[in-house]
Amino acid sequence: MEDRKPSEEFSLVQVAEGIHVWLAPNGSWGMSNAGLILGEDESMIVDTMFDLNLTRSMLNAMATIEPRISKSVDALLNTHANGDHCHGNELVPTERVIASEETANEMDELPPAVLFAMVERFKGDSSALGQYIRHAFGAFDFSNITMRLPTETFTNEMSLTIGNVEVELYEVGPAHTRGDVIAYIPSRGVVFTGDILFNHETPIMWSGPVDNWIAACELIASFDAITIPGHGPVTDSTGAIEMRDYWVMLRDQTKERFDGGMSVLDAARDIDLGPYAGWGGPERVFLNVNSLYREFGSDRVIEDVMDLFAEMGAIWVAGNGLPADQSN
Numbered sequence: 001m002e003d004r005k006p007s008e009e010f011s012l013v014q015v016a017e018g019i020h021v022w023l024a025p026n027g028s029w030g031m032s033n034a035g036l037i038l039g040e041d042e043s044m045i046v047d048t049m050f051d052l053n054l055t056r057s058m059l060n061a062m063a064t065i066e067p068r069i070s071k072s073v074d075a076l077l078n079t080h081a082n083g084d085h086c087h088g089n090e091l092v093p094t095e096r097v098i099a100s101e102e103t104a105n106e107m108d109e110l111p112p113a114v115l116f117a118m119v120e121r122f123k124g125d126s127s128a129l130g131q132y133i134r135h136a137f138g139a140f141d142f143s144n145i146t147m148r149l150p151t152e153t154f155t156n157e158m159s160l161t162i163g164n165v166e167v168e169l170y171e172v173g174p175a176h177t178r179g180d181v182i183a184y185i186p187s188r189g190v191v192f193t194g195d196i197l198f199n200h201e202t203p204i205m206w207s208g209p210v211d212n213w214i215a216a217c218e219l220i221a222s223f224d225a226i227t228i229p230g231h232g233p234v235t236d237s238t239g240a241i242e243m244r245d246y247w248v249m250l251r252d253q254t255k256e257r258f259d260g261g262m263s264v265l266d267a268a269r270d271i272d273l274g275p276y277a278g279w280g281g282p283e284r285v286f287l288n289v290n291s292l293y294r295e296f297g298s299d300r301v302i303e304d305v306m307d308l309f310a311e312m313g314a315i316w317v318a319g320n321g322l323p324a325d326q327s328n
């Protein structure tokens, strides 16, 4: 896994006039999509990458479309606080870094140095947790990242004009994280959803409540626009409806098992994912069921994030038929 070089596999794709997507080759851990909005003489970038090399590749590709990107960008939006959407902020030549207030609050809670230390710690570790940490994070370089935090925050809604292009920002979190934002460009019929949408990838609910996420999917679908998920290929309103239906299914199936007194692990194993079983990262269902149990008021949820990764790692190792050292 450490030999993977994701920077060589991304591509810049135009989806509408002045709207480009920096599209990851797959939607797995850290493989996030970003965007470029070009208005008359102005530009805005939506999200940066998980590490500096990936962000440099993105900016270089964007500069081939619009050379002034390398000197000046009018605004950068971070859709949420996860590192795969903001670790590269320091490389964007802009004065204006926009995020929701909650995203700004959350952004410095998990410093890149912690991820760097974690990847170092699990190098060569053959436990399920070690293998899973390398699978999720081993391809990225978390060294020497200085977090650049938002300079401008908002709550609920904000609109801004990039040249002649109006961009509407809607805070739809807490859902995936505490402060998720989507960006809708009405004149181009495009919406950037951040990690409210994982297209044919299992989503991850760090925060919840799930009903906020369901409502956000319905808002996205109501735009009937070209829809850019945070992870996975470009879609349209059908991607938002699928994501809503996943959460309705998981919420209801989890509630039944919670009411029946099952443990989180037993519930996660017992739920039939049906049409969603083929989505990437199915082991994340464990984290989602854990978050739903917390929402339902369970006192038996796992709070430690490494314990969550260990459980997901065990499911992932078993699902992929990999041997694992039981010592960890």
Ligand SMILES: [Zn+2]
Binding pocket: 030, 032, 082, 084, 085, 195, 230, 231
């Ligand atoms: Zn992400």
